[in-house]
Amino acid sequence: MAVMExxxxxxxxxxxxxxxxxxxxxxxxxxxxxxxxxxxVDGEVHAFLHVLNDEAMESARAIDARRAxxxxxxxxxxxxxxxxxxxxxTGVPTTCxxxxxxxxxxxxxxxxxxRLRAADVVILGKTNMDEFAMGSSTEHSAYGPTRNPWxxxxxxxxxxxxxxxxxxxxxxxxxxxxxxxxxxxxPASVTGTVGVKPTYGGVSRYGLVALASSLDQPGxxxxxxxxTALLHAAIAGHDPRDSTSIQAPVPDVVAAARxxxxxxxxxxxxxxxxxxxxxxxxxxxxxxxVKILTDLGAEVVEVSCPNFEYAxxxxxLILPSEASSNLARFDGMRYGLREGDDGARSVExxxxxxxxxxxxxxxxxxxxxxxxxxxxxxxxxxxxxxxxVRTLITRDxxxxxxxxxxxxxxxxxxxxxxxxxxxxxxxxxYLNDIATIPVNLAGNAAxxxxxGLAPEDGLPVGLQVMxxxxxxxxxxxxxxxxxxxxxxxxxxxxxxxxPQL
Amino acid sequence: MTSITRxxxxxxxRLARLELSDDEIDHYAGQxxxxxxxxxxxxxxxxxDIPPTSxxxxxxxxxxxxxxxxxxxxxxxxxxxxAWEDDRFRVPRILDEE
Numbered sequence: 001m002a003v004m005e006x007x008x009x010x011x012x013x014x015x016x017x018x019x020x021x022x023x024x025x026x027x028x029x030x031x032x033x034x035x036x037x038x039x040x041v042d043g044e045v046h047a048f049l050h051v052l053n054d055e056a057m058e059s060a061r062a063i064d065a066r067r068a069x070x071x072x073x074x075x076x077x078x079x080x081x082x083x084x085x086x087x088x089x090t091g092v093p094t095t096c097x098x099x100x101x102x103x104x105x106x107x108x109x110x111x112x113x114x115r116l117r118a119a120d121v122v123i124l125g126k127t128n129m130d131e132f133a134m135g136s137s138t139e140h141s142a143y144g145p146t147r148n149p150w151x152x153x154x155x156x157x158x159x160x161x162x163x164x165x166x167x168x169x170x171x172x173x174x175x176x177x178x179x180x181x182x183x184x185x186x187p188a189s190v191t192g193t194v195g196v197k198p199t200y201g202g203v204s205r206y207g208l209v210a211l212a213s214s215l216d217q218p219g220x221x222x223x224x225x226x227x228t229a230l231l232h233a234a235i236a237g238h239d240p241r242d243s244t245s246i247q248a249p250v251p252d253v254v255a256a257a258r259x260x261x262x263x264x265x266x267x268x269x270x271x272x273x274x275x276x277x278x279x280x281x282x283x284x285x286x287x288x289x290v291k292i293l294t295d296l297g298a299e300v301v302e303v304s305c306p307n308f309e310y311a312x313x314x315x316x317l318i319l320p321s322e323a324s325s326n327l328a329r330f331d332g333m334r335y336g337l338r339e340g341d342d343g344a345r346s347v348e349x350x351x352x353x354x355x356x357x358x359x360x361x362x363x364x365x366x367x368x369x370x371x372x373x374x375x376x377x378x379x380x381x382x383x384x385x386x387x388x389v390r391t392l393i394t395r396d397x398x399x400x401x402x403x404x405x406x407x408x409x410x411x412x413x414x415x416x417x418x419x420x421x422x423x424x425x426x427x428x429x430y431l432n433d434i435a436t437i438p439v440n441l442a443g444n445a446a447x448x449x450x451x452g453l454a455p456e457d458g459l460p461v462g463l464q465v466m467x468x469x470x471x472x473x474x475x476x477x478x479x480x481x482x483x484x485x486x487x488x489x490x491x492x493x494x495x496x497x498x499p500q501l
Numbered sequence: 502m503t504s505i506t507r508x509x510x511x512x513x514x515r516l517a518r519l520e521l522s523d524d525e526i527d528h529y530a531g532q533x534x535x536x537x538x539x540x541x542x543x544x545x546x547x548x549x550d551i552p553p554t555s556x557x558x559x560x561x562x563x564x565x566x567x568x569x570x571x572x573x574x575x576x577x578x579x580x581x582x583x584a585w586e587d588d589r590f591r592v593p594r595i596l597d598e599e
C-alpha cells in the first residue's frame with residue numbers, strides 16, 4: 001500500500017523506511033513533511049531547541065541520490081529523527097538545556113550521532129530537556145518548558161520531554177533520549193510513546209555530556225515497539241571510546257520485537273512498585289495489562305524487592321555526587337559562558353560568577369547536595385551508604401530474576417501533571433522516578449510502553465518492563481506482544497487518540 | 502544527621518564555586534535540609550558487611566590499542582573558547598591580590 005503524502009508524519013519509521021526503499025516516496029519528501037509539521041506545531045509544543053532545516057534536507061537529498069545510484073542502504077535509511085540536546089553533533093548547538101553552554105558548537109560527533117549518520121537516519125534537530133538532564137518535567141530547561149501534546153497545560157515528562165513530545169506531536173517518528181533515573185521511560189509514559197533504557201554499557205556514552213557517569217545511558221524512543229527496536233539496533237554495540245561499553249554482541253532486539261510472543265515467559269510483578277502512591281487510573285490500566293499478558297500465555301508471579309524502598313534515597317545521593325564532580329568542568333575557561341571577566345577579578349571569582357549565572361536552580365541544588373555528600377565527615381554516612389544500598393538493590397533484582405524472566409510495574413506513579421505544580425518542590429518532583437530508578441542503579445535494561453488512558457483524566461499510562469543486564473531482547477518480546485494485543489483491542493495505536501494540535 | 506544551616510549552604514556554595522545571592526542561600530537552605538533528611542535513610546540498611554557498588558557492570562583494566570589518532574583541531578577549540586589569545590585560552594589572573 002502506498003503511503004499517502006499528507007499522512008507522512010503519522011507513519012511509523014518502519015513503514016516510512018520501506019516506502020522510501022521501494023521508491024514510493026523520497027527521503028526528501030518525508031523530511032520536508034516533518035520539517036513542515038515542526039514549523040506548524042512546535043511554537044505550541046516547544047519540543048525543539050534547534051531545528052536543522054537546511055542540513056536535514058541536504059542529508060535527505062544525499063540519501064535519495066545514493067539510493068537512486070543503486071546503493072543498498074540500511075533499515076532506517078532516510079527516516080527523520082529528533083536528537084536530545086545532550087549529545088554532541090559537529091557544528092550543531094549543544095546546550096543541554098543550560099545557559100552555560102548557550103551558543104557552544106561541539107567540534108566532534110558523539111558515537112550515537114556517528115552511528116545514526118552511518119545508518120543514514122536524517123537528524124531534524126536538537127530537543128529540549130531539563131538542564132543537564134536534571135528533572136522529570138522539562139521545566140528545568142533554561143529555554144522554557146516543553147508542553148505535552150496530549151494537553152498543552154501539562155508536562156511532557158523529563159528530562160527527555162522534548163524527544164517524547166516530538167514523537168507524540170508527530171514531529172518525528174524516531175528520537176534519541178538518555179536515561180539516568182527514568183529520563184527516557186517517564187517521558188514515554190506520560191506522552192503515550194515507547195522508550196527504552198538499554199543495559200548500562202549497551203549504547204556508547206562517548207559525546208554524551210555526563211550527568212552521572214555510572215547511571216547515564218542513551219537509548220531509543222519511538223511510537224511503536226518495532227521502531228524502537230530498529231533504532232536500538234542502529235545505535236547499540238561496543239565502542240572503544242567508552243571504557244564502560246560492553247564488549248559483547250547486541251541482543252537481537254529486532255527479531256524479538258517481530259517475535260512478539262510471551263507464551264511460557266515468567267513475568268514478575270514487583271510488589272514494592274504498586275499500591276499506595278500510584279494514581280487509580282494508572283493502577284487500573286496496569287492491572288488490565290497484566291490480565292492481557294496472562295491471556296497471551298505468560299505466567300505471572302509476584303516478586304518482592306524489599307530494598308527498592310531505599311532506591312530513591314540512594315539515587316539522590318549517588319547522582320548529585322557524580323554530577324557535582326562532572327559539572328566541575330563548566331568553569332568558564334575553555335568553552336561556554338564566561339561571566340565577570342573584567343580584568344580585575346581572579347579566576348576563582350570568574351568561575352563562581354559564571355556558574356551562578358549559567359546554572360539554574362535544580363542544577364545548583366544537586367551540585368550542593370553532591371558536594372555535601374562527598375565531604376569528609378559525611379562521606380561514609382551518605383555516599384558510602386548509598387553505594388551499599390546499590391548492592392542491595394542489585395541483589396534484589398538478581399533474586400527476582402531467578403523467579404521471573406522479566407519484571408513489570410507502572411512506569412510512573414501518575415499521569416502528566418500541570419506545568420508549575422512541582423517545579424519548586426524537589427522531593428515531590430523526585431517521586432516521579434520512584435519506579436524507574438532501581439533499574440539505573442543496577443544497570444538493567446527497561447522499556448516503557450503505553451497501556452491506555454487513565455479514566456479520571458484521559459491521559460496516557462505507561463507500563464515498565466525490566467530485564468536483566470544484556471537481556472534487552474526480552475523487553476521487546478513482551479512489549480511487542482502487549483502492544484499487538486492492545487492495538488487489536490483499540491483498533492489503532494494509543495497515540496492516535498491524542499488531540500489534534 | 503544534623504540539619505543544614507545557612508552557614509553550611511554558604512560553605513557548600515563556596516566549595517562548589519557558586520556565587521549565590523542572599524535570597525538563594527535562604528531558599529536553598531530549607532530545600533537542601535529537606536532533601537538531606539530524606540536521603541539520610543540509606544544508612545538504615547547499609548550494614549558493615551555489605552560491599553559498596555560504584556559501577557553497575559563491573560569491569561577492570563579496559564585497554565585500547567596504543568595507536569596515535571588525530572586530536573581536535575586547534576581552530577575548532579578556539580571557536581568554542583570564551584576568550585582566546587596568541588593561540589591559547591586567555592584566563593583571568595590565577596592569584597588573589599592579597
